[in-house]
Amino acid sequence: MKVPVKLTVFAASTAAVFALAFGVGSAFDPIVDSRTVGLAAADDPADGGHSGMDMGSDTGEEPPGGSAVGAPTPGGAPAPAGPEVPGLAVSERGYALRLDDPSPGVGDAVEVAFTIESPDGGPVLNYRPTHEKELHLIVVRRDFTGFQHLHPERDETGTWSVPVNLTEAGVYRVFADFAPASLTETLTLGADVFVPGEFDPAELPAPSTEWSDDGYEVTLSGTPGAGVESEVAFTVTRDGSPVSDLEPYLGAFGHLVSLRSGDLAYLHTHPVDEATAGQRGGPDIRFGTTFPTAGRYRLYLNFAHGGSVRTAEFTVDVPATASVPTADAPSAPTTSSAPSASTEPEAAGGGHSGH
Structure with missing residues (x-):
């Protein structure tokens, strides 16, 4: 057989062998580009993928309150996704x-x-x-x-x-x-x-249960736990005396906003006691809420007194499960506070700045 013919036959045989080997190997151990799969999964709802929120899988960072969603647990199974919370989507x-x-x-x-x-x-x-x-x-x-x-x-x-x-x-x-x-x-x-401008980020204050500003002091108590209905209470004093003439604000004696550290997930909270025009309350303001995951949260309490709306700020560490409070003295969560810089008088239009 001539040399060119021999080379042609050899090349064809080699290609056939490689094709067969690739097919067999793929059947038992597929060769897949993980980057392509990751993108495909993120865009395919049928596979449970989602886009628009980075849970830290590319950086190795953990989301607030635990390991990355879908990360293997010690038992080898994927960790369940946390509950959906408001404020993360447009x-x-x-x-x-x-x-x-x-x-x-x-x-x-x-x-x-x-x-x-x-x-x-x-x-x-x-x-x-x-x-x-x-x-x-x-x-x-x-x-x-x-x-x-x-x-x-x-x-x-x-x-x-x-x-x-x-x-x-x-x-x-x-x-x-x-x-x-x-x-x-x-x-x-x-x-x-x-x-725009030079950005100098501030560190989140360390946990504490006390906030004070302009003679006002607010103490936080309660037993927050992840995934369960929790009650948190705020006690307002001024110059050491209980404030029992808090004014109604948005249908209650206070309004509470809770944001999760890491992604600023927004928690809905519900005042335990409602208030009507002309009514006075205090010194305690109570709210019911559910913290979706364990981790750190920033709490902002708006309350009205003397014609001004003030904002008390706290940092709360929420454990995986809530402790059991006593009937007479609920235990305080691990929290921190920082004074609000200013107050805003009540406006006829109802618009209030909490800071």
């Missing part, structure tokens, strides 16, 4: 938070405008009031500073707007808490606002 149930400008500028009264988009693509025009307002806007920098609780005004086109204190550079999270008239539940949508 859209839900077909409703979306649309900021007019995610970089609105720098200043102590920067107008932030946005629209709540309905499932049909138009602006939501009908709301069901919750806590006496159609919509609550919570603004906080991602290092948990600069907290503000605001009540925007809505025009006839469905656009909401409100002046926001954005004097410090950084990335701020804005939460729109509202209930469309067509739904029976409340939605909380979140988006980021960017403020």
Whole structure:
């Protein structure tokens, strides 16, 4: 046989052998590009994949309160995903938070405008009031500073707007808490606002159960635990004396916002006692809430006294399970506090800054 013919036959035989080996090997131990699989899984709902939230799988970091979702447990099985919590998504149930400008500028009264988009693509025009307002806007920098609780005004086109204190550079999270008239539940949508400038992030204060500012002291007690209904209580004093003439604020004697460290997940809390106009209460303010996971949380308590709304801030470490409180003296959670820098007088329009 001539040399060219021999080479051709040899090449064809070699290719056939490699093809057969690859096919057999793939059947028992497939060769897969993990990067391609990861992207495909993230985009394929049938495989349980999801996009839009990084749980730390690429960086090795753990999400708040535990190991990465889906990471192997000591027994070898994947860890169950944690419960869904509000505030992590810009859209839900077909409703979306649309900021007019995610970089609105720098200043102590920067107008932030946005629209709540309905499932049909138009602006939501009908709301069901919750806590006496159609919509609550919570603004906080991602290092948990600069907290503000605001009540925007809505025009006839469905656009909401409100002046926001954005004097410090950084990335701020804005939460729109509202209930469309067509739904029976409340939605909380979140988006980021960017403020240019030199960013000097603050460290989250260490746990403590005391907060004080301008003669006021607030003590936090309770037994929070992950995944169970918990009651937390705040006791307000001024110059050492109990404050028993707290004023109604949003239908109660206080309003509580809880944010999870790491992703700023937003927790819904419910005041135990309601309040009506002219009624006075205190010194205790109680709330019921469920912390979805163990880990660290930042709590912001708004309360009204002397015509001003004040904000007491605490850091809480939530254990995996709640301890059992005594009937007479509930044990205090592991918490921390930092004084609020300012107060805001009650305004006729109902818009209040919590900081």
